[in-house]
Amino acid sequence: MTEITSALGVGGTGGSSTAASRDSLGETFDNFLTLLTTQLQYQDPLSPMDSTQFTEQLVHFTNVEQGIAQNEKLEELIAQNSFNTAAQAVGFIGKEVEMFGEFVVVGEGGPEDMSSMTYGLARDASETTVKILNEAGEVVRELLGKTAAGAHELAWDGRDENGIVVPPGIYTVEVDAVGNDGEAIGTAGRTEAKVQAVTMNSGKTYLDIGGIEVPLEDVIVVREPETDTTETAS
Secondary structure, eight states: OOOOGGGGOTTOOSHHHHHHHHHHHHHHHHHHHHHHHHHHHTSBTTBOOOOHHHHHHHHHHHHHHHHHHHHHHHHHHHHHHHHHHHHHHGGGTTOEEEEEOSEEEEOTTGGGGBOEEEEEESSOOSEEEEEEEOTTSOEEEEEEOOOSSEEEEOOOOSBOTTSOBOOSEEEEEEEEEEOTTSOEEOEEEEEEEEOOEEEEETTEEEEEETTEEEEGGGEEEEEOOOOOOOOOOO
């Protein structure tokens, strides 16, 4: 008998895998029918063959076909859910989002167009050092950070050690804190930035913030951007 155990494509992902499984099943079934017809044609009328194996194989085909159909329905549901999630995420464009991460995005507008970041210390520190690194991994600025336990906003003006405004880009922030006992203190960062676009990749939804694609599930806060309410005299 022709093997059809792998026709479901277990372990595969995506619609192409299911389509290939259905094609494989169709080809296998055609071979099965050819074999069955041939054996029936040449069987001894006085001693007909045992049909048990063929019956079992037909049942197997039916089960596999049902499994493939279920996979197709599941893929349709997943695709629809991903589309709905992306459609809802479009509403985030132009919004301020807060997410876990230790980086700052400097836009084309320089320091006036820069995301903000907050870092937290698990306990009081005797010394805290904050390093700003460019995309090449080079330190462009080193600052003294806060030492009290809790959350602190990064106080960086978007300039390097020479006071020159850094070019637009993504800057990694490294926070190193040491306690009075000389032991390193745990730190964690949160970045706040404006969403510029929404993208999808492999069924997942990402928010584009200054060139960085952040998974939607990493976002912890979404808020309306602050507006300047200062009235100007006419």
